[in-house]
Amino acid sequence: MSAEAYKTAEGVDVHVTNPGGKHRVIVTKELPGSTWRETLAKSDCRVEVAQGENILSQAELKGLCSGKVDGVIGQLTEAWDADMFKHLKGTGCRVYSNYAVGFNNVEVPGASAVGIPVGNTPGVLTETTAELAAALTLAAARRVVEADVFMRAGKFAGWLPNMFVGNLLQGKTVGIIGAGRIGAAYARMMVEGHKMSCVYYDMLQNTRLEGYVKSYSAFLESQGEKGVTIERAESPEGVFAAADVVSLHCALDNKSKHLVNAAMLGKMKKDAVLINTARGPVHNEADLVAHLKANPTFRVGLDVFENEPDMYPGLAHCPNAVIVPHIASASMWTRGGMASLAAANVRGVLEGFPIWNSPDVEPFLESSTLPDACPSIVNGKELKMKHMDA
Numbered sequence: 001m002s003a004e005a006y007k008t009a010e011g012v013d014v015h016v017t018n019p020g021g022k023h024r025v026i027v028t029k030e031l032p033g034s035t036w037r038e039t040l041a042k043s044d045c046r047v048e049v050a051q052g053e054n055i056l057s058q059a060e061l062k063g064l065c066s067g068k069v070d071g072v073i074g075q076l077t078e079a080w081d082a083d084m085f086k087h088l089k090g091t092g093c094r095v096y097s098n099y100a101v102g103f104n105n106v107e108v109p110g111a112s113a114v115g116i117p118v119g120n121t122p123g124v125l126t127e128t129t130a131e132l133a134a135a136l137t138l139a140a141a142r143r144v145v146e147a148d149v150f151m152r153a154g155k156f157a158g159w160l161p162n163m164f165v166g167n168l169l170q171g172k173t174v175g176i177i178g179a180g181r182i183g184a185a186y187a188r189m190m191v192e193g194h195k196m197s198c199v200y201y202d203m204l205q206n207t208r209l210e211g212y213v214k215s216y217s218a219f220l221e222s223q224g225e226k227g228v229t230i231e232r233a234e235s236p237e238g239v240f241a242a243a244d245v246v247s248l249h250c251a252l253d254n255k256s257k258h259l260v261n262a263a264m265l266g267k268m269k270k271d272a273v274l275i276n277t278a279r280g281p282v283h284n285e286a287d288l289v290a291h292l293k294a295n296p297t298f299r300v301g302l303d304v305f306e307n308e309p310d311m312y313p314g315l316a317h318c319p320n321a322v323i324v325p326h327i328a329s330a331s332m333w334t335r336g337g338m339a340s341l342a343a344a345n346v347r348g349v350l351e352g353f354p355i356w357n358s359p360d361v362e363p364f365l366e367s368s369t370l371p372d373a374c375p376s377i378v379n380g381k382e383l384k385m386k387h388m389d390a
């Protein structure tokens with residue numbers, strides 16, 4: 001593929017591949033892997049990728065998406081609001097895809113109002129994100145980071161009965177807020193890995209997860225071991241009060257914003273573990289820091305922060321917090337897969353393809369097996385887009 005480069009009026013460096021392509025697709029950050037570029041090239045797209053690590057401002061995004069634009073792949077760190085979609089419409093843009101499964105940074109009604117389909121990338125983040133939630137749970141419960149810091153500081157002077165004593169997970173109760181794809185995958189890891197019982201809150205009943213836990217319990221009992229249970233709570237409070245570990249996996253919206261506040265934290269067990277790999281604003285960070293300071297045996301594992309990339313003052317000094325920089329989806333397979341799905345969404349709309357009818361998105365991950373479909377369009381119904389026949 002041939003390549004060229006230019007700088008926008010706002011000073012953003014742009015790398016262009018397949019410059020002779022018919023459709024102009026703007027990508028606001030460099031993406032991992034090569035399949036996504038091959039996918040776009042197959043549909044005769046000229047691909048323009050903004051270089052650099054700075055989060056782009058609205059003015060920089062508008063400058064980047066000026067002239068004739070056919071499609072855009074954007075990031076969860078950018079605000080794609082109604083004004084941006086009006087701007088995109090003016091360029092002739094026909095599709096936007098988020099490079100994420102969550103799309104709380106996108107004003108979907110604003111996109112629908114101007115007839116622009118919005119894609120996301122479900123199905124490839126599930127296990128990777130659940131694994132990071134499990135890693136944070138173990139690190140927080142067993143005080144791994146505190147102990148690591150102690151060791152590196154040369155403070156280890158010999159084994160002691162009371163040194164870095166944490167919580168055992170085996171046989172305890174794991175609580176899930178939002179038992180969708182990631183919440184259910186995490187629940188299974190904790191139930192099967194640590195023989196934990198499960199309590200969850202979701203507006204939708206997850207009968208598949210319930211059936212799995214019941215079958216696993218029957219298996220344990222057939223081996224002469226104690227079984228596990230699963231219960232769907234009537235309210236989030238029911239989960240926060242009952243569980244030893246609570247992990248947040250709901251989408252961020254008006255209902256879930258600040259779900260974890262001082263009142264909810266007050267309902268939790270004093271030595272509970274709270275994990276957030278969903279979105280930062282699901283917790284009130286000021287309340288969380290106050291709770292961590294007042295309750296040294298309460299522990300938290302955070303991948304996301306209320307005002308990313310900032311942390312609430314004091315959080316970094318709480319030894320009972322394990323904090324990582326929004327890396328839950330950061331496995332090579334997942335990040336490459338997300339790029340493939342975002343590109344397939346853009347290509348699919350530009351080619352006039354229907355929406356894929358299955359949660360199995362594997363066929364989109366290799367350019368040689370690409371179906372004639374868009375893997376995931378969140379406002380397809382509003383825009384009366386067709387689905388593939390099942």
Ligand SMILES: NC(=O)c1ccc[n+]([C@@H]2O[C@H](COP(=O)([O-])OP(=O)(O)OC[C@H]3O[C@@H](n4cnc5c(N)ncnc54)[C@H](O)[C@@H]3O)[C@@H](O)[C@H]2O)c1
Pocket residue numbers: 101102103122123125126129177178179180181182183201202203204249250251252255256277278279303304326327328329
């Ligand atoms: N940290 C990361 O890098 C990362 C990676 C992937 C996803 N995520 C976040 O995880 C979220 C979940 O992803 P998913 O693929 O499992 O989505 P999903 O749609 O499969 O599951 C979300 C579940 O949350 C439920 N829900 C929504 N609002 C709720 C509320 N107020 N209370 C309880 N349940 C509620 C929904 O009914 C659904 O079952 C995404 O929206 C995204 O924000 C974060």
